Amino acid sequence: MPINSMSLLSTNNELSSNASSSDDLSSAPQVEQTQIKVATFNLFNYLAPPDAFYDFDRIYSAEQWQKKENWIASYLQTHQPDIIGFQEVFSINALEALVKKQGYEYFAVVDKPTVIDDFIHRDPVVALASKFPIIEVAAVNVDKDLAVQLGLTEAFNFSRQVVRATVELPHLGLCDCYVVHFKSKRASWQGDVDKLSSLEGNVLSQFKAQVAGGWASSIQRGSEATLLMMQMLERRAKKGNAMILMGDFNNPLKDGILAHLVTPNMLFNNDQNQQRLVKFYTLRDAWDLYEANHDANKQMINDANQNVETDKVLTRGATHYFGQSSSVLDYILLSSEFDAAEQSSYFEVSDYINTDKHLINPSFDIDGESTDHAVVSINLTLRK
Numbered sequence: 387m388p389i390n391s392m393s394l395l396s397t398n399n400e401l402s403s404n405a406s407s408s409d410d411l412s413s414a415p416q417v418e419q420t421q422i423k424v425a426t427f428n429l430f431n432y433l434a435p436p437d438a439f440y441d442f443d444r445i446y447s448a449e450q451w452q453k454k455e456n457w458i459a460s461y462l463q464t465h466q467p468d469i470i471g472f473q474e475v476f477s478i479n480a481l482e483a484l485v486k487k488q489g490y491e492y493f494a495v496v497d498k499p500t501v502i503d504d505f506i507h508r509d510p511v512v513a514l515a516s517k518f519p520i521i522e523v524a525a526v527n528v529d530k531d532l533a534v535q536l537g538l539t540e541a542f543n544f545s546r547q548v549v550r551a552t553v554e555l556p557h558l559g560l561c562d563c564y565v566v567h568f569k570s571k572r573a574s575w576q577g578d579v580d581k582l583s584s585l586e587g588n589v590l591s592q593f594k595a596q597v598a599g600g601w602a603s604s605i606q607r608g609s610e611a612t613l614l615m616m617q618m619l620e621r622r623a624k625k626g627n628a629m630i631l632m633g634d635f636n637n638p639l640k641d642g643i644l645a646h647l648v649t650p651n652m653l654f655n656n657d658q659n660q661q662r663l664v665k666f667y668t669l670r671d672a673w674d675l676y677e678a679n680h681d682a683n684k685q686m687i688n689d690a691n692q693n694v695e696t697d698k699v700l701t702r703g704a705t706h707y708f709g710q711s712s713s714v715l716d717y718i719l720l721s722s723e724f725d726a727a728e729q730s731s732y733f734e735v736s737d738y739i740n741t742d743k744h745l746i747n748p749s750f751d752i753d754g755e756s757t758d759h760a761v762v763s764i765n766l767t768l769r770k
Contacts, residue, residue, distance in 0.1 A: 418556075419556045419557075420767060420768040421736075421765055421766065421767050421768070422468050422469070422555060422556070422733065422765075422766040423465070423466060423467040423468050423469075423763060423764070423765055423766070424467060424468065424469045424470070424630060424632065424718055424763065424764050424766065425465065425467035425469070425470040425471070425632075425718075425761060425762065425763035425764075426470070426471045426473075426565075426632040426633055426634070426716050426717070426718055426761070426762050426763075427458075427461070427470055427471065427472050427473070427757070427759075427761045428472075428473040428474055428567075428634045428716065428757055428758070428759035428761075429458065429472055429473065429474045429475060429481075429757060430474055430756070430757040430758050430759065431444075431474055431476070431510070432454070432472075432474055432475050432476055432477055432480075432481060432510070433446070433476035433477050433507055433510075434446070434451060434476075434477040434480045435447065435448060435450075435451050436505065437476070437477075437505045437506075437507055438505055438506050438507065439476060439506075439507050439508075439510075440506070440507075440508060441506070442503075442505075442506055446755070450754075450755050451755075453754055453755040454755035454756070455480075455484060457744075457752065457753065457755060457756045457757075458484060459484060459487070459488060461741065461761060462485070462488040462490075463488065465739065465741065465761075465763055467763050468516065468517045468518060469514065469515070469516045469517070469518065469553060469563060469630070470485075470490070470514070470515050470516075471512065471513075471514050471549075471563070471565035471632040471633055472512060472513045472514070472515070472565070473510070473512050473546075473565070473567040473633055473634045474510045474567070474634075475495070475499075475510050475511050475512065475513050476499050476507045476510050476511075478495055478498065478511070478513065481493075481513060481515075482495075482513075482515075485515040489517055490515035490516060490517055491516075491517065492515065492516040492517070492518070492519060492520040492553075493513065493514070493515050493516075493520075494513065494514045494515075494516075494520055494523040494549055494551040495511060495512075495513040495514075495549065496511075496523060496524065496525035496547055496549050497511040497512075497525065497546070497547040498511060499511055509546070510546070510567075511546060511547065512546055512547070512548070512549050512565040512566065512567050512633065513549065513565065514549055514551045514563060514565050516551070516553050516563075518553050518554055518555055518556070519553070519554045520551050520552065520553055520554075521552045521553070521554055521560060522551070522552040523549070523550070523551050523552075524550050525547050525548065525549070525550070526544070526547075526548040526549075526550050526564065526614060526617050527617070528542060528543055528544065528613050529613060529616060529617065530542075532613060532616060533609070533613060536609060536612065536613075538609055542609065542613075544610050544613075544614075545567075545568070545569040545570075545606060545610065546566070546567040546568075548564060548565065548566050548614055549564065549565040550562055550563070550564050550621075551563045551565075552627065555628070557732055557733075557768055558628055558723060558732045558733070559627075559628075560625070560627045560628070561627055561628040561629070561630060561723075562618070562621060562622075562625070562627045562628070562629050562630070563629075563630045563632070564614070564618065564629070564630065564631045564632070564633075565632055565633050566610075566614065566631065566632070566633035566634070566635070567633055567634045567636070568607045568610050568611060568633070568634070568635050568636045568637065568644075569603055569606040569607040569610060569636060570603065570607075570636045571600065571603055571604075571607075571636060571637070572603060604637075604643050607635075607636060607637055607643055607644070608643045608644060611635075611643075611644050611646065611647050612646060614631075615646065615647060618631070619667055622666070622667055622721070623667075628721050628723040628724070628732075629669065629719075629720070629721040630718065630719070630720055630721070630724075631647070631669060631717075631718070631719040631720075632717065632718045632719070633716070633717070634715055634716050634759065635715055635716070635717050636715055637715065638713055638714055638715070639671060639714070639717055647669055647719060648668070648669055648670065648671055648674075648719065649668060650665075650668055651664055651665075651668070652664055665722055665728065666721075666722055668721075668722070669719040669720065669721060670719065670720050670721075670722075670724070670725055671717060671718075671719060672717070672718040672719065672720055672724075672735050672738060672764045673702055673738055675720065675724065675725055675726070675734070675735040676700075676735040676736075676737065676738040676764065677700050678726070678727065679726055679734055679735060679736065680700055682726070702714060702740070703740035703742055703760065704742070704760070705740065705742070705759050705760040705762060706758065706759050706760070707745055707758075715759065716759055716760065716761075716762045717762070718762060718764055720735070724766055726769065731769060732768065732769060733766040733767060733768055733769060734766070734767055734769055735764050735765070735766060736765045736766070736767035737764065737765035738762075738763075738764050738765075739762070739763045739764070739765075740760050740761075740762055741760055741761040741762075741763070742760035742761075744756040744757070745758075745759075745760060
């Protein structure tokens with residue numbers, strides 16, 4: 387499957403067959419869909435046996451693989467997202483078959499993993515599954531001239547190719563959905579490490595490589611976000627489509643490396659008309675929109691009835707745990723069409739679900755082959 391190829395599944399024939407088999411179905415009134423559910427899901431080494439991920443001996447047994455497939459299917463059946471972005475996909479055909487059984491008739495992927503020695507897989511890809519029609523699929527390419535202007539080389543590229551799938555949403559129309567898996571924090575270092583005879587010398591050399599390699603990974607990750615954002619802005623200006631950016635960012639959003647993805651306005655500009663125009667191009671963190679809607683609704687209830695207790699405090703759950711630390715690495719970012727604070731918005735974020743039981747209170751029989759990330763999903767409700 388070469389880069390820029392796409393896989394789209396259509397069920398027009400199946401729908402026609404099902405409809406013709408029942409007069410009741412054909413005459414039933416159409417139910418207006420007022421909610422859209424979106425999720426981002428890091429599958430964690432999704433590779434069917436007998437192939438191996440990264441090393442020759444890292445292969446799922448048949449029992450382990452079935453447990454992993456069952457866990458994914460159970461999540462989809464329970465939460466039923468309409469659009470879902472996947473990361474860490476090795477077995478593209480297996481995932482496509484799995485999601486089709488769960489009602490996702492449209493599937494998009496633009497890259498394929500690297501295969502070494504015919505069975506060892508590296509460089510997993512991202513994918514998108516949708517219950518709504520996918521109109522167009524493309525890989526997001528790096529603007530080489532811009533990369534050079536940023537101090538990078540012409541050879542710079544995304545560590546994982548970004549998928550852009552244009553989905554036709556009810557009420558809203560076309561929406562560009564981007565699925566990403568930014569560079570991990572794993573140290574990336576190509577320089578020489580001094581090999582010294584003393585223990586202290588070797589420790590110092592390794593530590594220097596860790597510091598330099600960690601910053602190299604940060605440069606890669608931040609540059610990926612910047613170059614992607616530039617392409618998203620260009621696309622928004624030309625097409626005007628709504629935007630959803632979802633995936634494993636491998637970094638807290640607002641710590642500086644990726645904060646520019648949610649830049650809210652132009653600095654040192656007091657022109658309100660220009661600032662309002664900028665909002666058309668900015669992205670919002672779905673959690674922030676959910677929290678703002680919750681606070682607004684709580685205030686409305688308090689204003690209407692002072693006796694109702696609405697003091698629930700929202701707390702954002704971590705999506706990844708490493709040792710004693712935890713962090714939010716998985717995000718869904720939205721354009722103004724999903725921001726209730728904008729008069730022109732169509733939808734609002736009515737719920738935010740962080741599925742993490744398999745991380746904080748796992749049951750081995752059920753969760754033993756699940757994933758090392760929480761699965762983040764949101765509900766988008768049509769504004770009245």
